[in-house]
Amino acid sequence: MDAGFRAVNKEALPPSGPDGLLEQATLLQRLYRSGDAGPLWERLLEHQGADSAQLLAAARQWFQAGRFRGAARFTARALAMEPGAADTAALHAAALERAGEVEEAERVAAEMLERHPGHARLVRQLARIERRRESFGVAEERLKEQLRRFPGAEDWRLRYELAAVLDRTGDYSGAMRELELAKRQLLPEAAKHRPLWRAISARQREVLEGLDPERLARWQRDPVDERRICLMAGFPRSGTTLLERVLVSHPECIGTDESGVLATQFRDPIVFGAGSSAEVLAELDAYEAEDLAAGRAEYFRCTADVLGEEPGERVLIEKDPLLTPDLALPLRLFPEAKILMPLRDPRDVLISFYFTIVPLAPNSVAAANPEDSCLYLEEVMGHWLFLRERLAPERWMESRYEDLLAEPEQRTRELACFLGLDWREEMLAPHRHEAVRGGGTPTYEDVSKPLYTRARGRWRNYQAWLEPHLERLEPLLDAFGYPAG
Structure with missing residues (x-):
């Protein structure tokens, strides 16, 4: 890691041109050195020679990092340079919406759409805002008109949004029809990512199978860190965002x-x-106390950079729903860590995952079709079923989404006890907490809402579609205590 930072070339003169500023700021940001990157970003933003492409590249870096107000600063300047750029306006509106400036986002998108009728991303942005306001009829008509009048390569974006709208209005067959049309359009691109997904899954399984109780016990004998950390894994759309906010x-x-x-x-x-997986396990076994201490120090440095503050004596909730197949490494790095596993009815998870629009990548390509979605869910949660039999019971806890909604006080008391904390009444109203922020997760728009039960049992609306896959989900239903009926 230090060698990577030296590669930034600290001894050279700082970059002065826009390309150099963008390149070095991006590298520093990826190395979690935002304190060093910050002045370079500011110089790029103010640079008279910067063009809109460079500013948009910077905006995308900020957007992907979940720093939407920062992204909006770059898109605002890019839009000022090219006032008629519809793609830039769409990205600017998206950044504003994510930053909580919904009315301004709507104004930007609506004004640009008047100049560029039929621009798919602007239409989707406006429909998204309308859906958030529960103006479902307006959003539905906007999307259907766009698909009817201006069919094109980005129809899949519109159909994803239309599926979400129809789901809220109770037109479940229509929602699934739009969703499947969107996924059909994405199939050629999805096919490119599938081989890497399968290769990654194979490596994850091989490493996991090397975690026998003896190895895990040996790792746990290594010196521990005084800082407290809880690994929150799970599966996408299994309630991880809600649980973290609580x-x-x-x-x-x-x-x-x-x-x-x-x-x-x-x-x-x-x-x-x-x-190979054997090399992975050999390296993890070979770590000495000083190696682990250095790794933990680097982890906490990077994490503090993301948070903008040191965790200090607080319990750090390392939340990542994609962490479940990769728990071997953090279990080695943090022998004292506890594991919190969010659970949700696998049928609801499957439906919600299938509906979520995510960039195509090896960790999301499974959503391209129902068979792969089932396979992904089976594999990921199978990792946990394998591991929980090998971990000491005091190290882990499962938290069911449905129980948290039905019995919030009892369940939050259990969570507090597991983490060694006194229960606080604030845990019953996480949407009021000042630290709540719209993050980069697909569920960001629900972060500021009170606990609601609308998503519980959602799978029943799609039972006919789920029927061919229910048998495959039965082992998970049984393992996690969900009734099959």
Whole structure:
């Protein structure tokens, strides 16, 4: 990691041109050195020679990092340079919406759409805002008119949004029809990512199977860190966002909100960069106390950079629903860590995952069809079923989404006890907590809402569609205590 930072070339003169500023600021940001990157971003933003393409590249970096107000600053300047650029306006409106400036986002998108009728991303942005306001009829008509009058390569975006609208209005067959049309359009692109997904899954399984009780016990004998950490894994759309918000409403907790530190700085080079799973396990076994201490120090440095503050004595909730197949490395790095596993009815998870629009990548391509969605859910939660039999029971806890909604006080008391905290009444109203922020997760728009039960039992609306896959889900239903009926 230090060598990577030296590669930034600290001894050279700082960059002065827009390309150099963008390149070095991006590299520093990826190394979780935003303090060093900040002045470079500011110089790029103010640089008279910067063009709109460079500013938009910077905006996308900020957007992907979940820093939407920062992204909006760059898109605002790019839009000022090219006032008629519809793509820029769409990105600007999206950043504003994510930053909570919904009315301004709507104004920007609506004014640009008057100049560029039929621009798919602007239409989708306006429909999204209308859906958030529960103006479902307006959103539905807008999307259908766009698809009718201006069919094109980005119809899949519109159909995803239309499926979400129809789901809310109770037109479930229409919602599934639009969703399947969207996915059909994405199939050629999805096919490119599937081989890497399968290769990654195979490596994850091989490493997991090496975690026998003896190895885990040996790792746990290594010196521990005084800082407290809880690994929150799960599966996408299994209630991880809600659970993290409940916990961080406690003043002695702080959450990472999917920072990506474990994945980018540790898992990718160590697990996926090795020649074999045997090499991975051999490296993990070989770590001495000083290696682990250095790794933990780097993890906390990067995490503090993302958070903008040190966790201090608070319990750090390392939340990442994609962490479940990769728990081997953090269990080695943090022998004292506890594991919190969010659970939700697998049928609801499957439907919600299938509906979520995500960028196509190896960790999301399974949503391209129902068979792969089932396979992904089976594999990921199968990792947990394998691991929980090998961990000491005091190290882990499962938290069911449905129970948290039905019995919030009892369940939050159990969570507090598991983390060694006194229960606080604030845990019953996480949407009021000042630390709540719209993050980069697909569920960001629900973050500021009170607990609601609308999503519970959602699968029944799609039971006919689910029928061919229910048998495959039965082992998970049984393992996690969900009735099959």
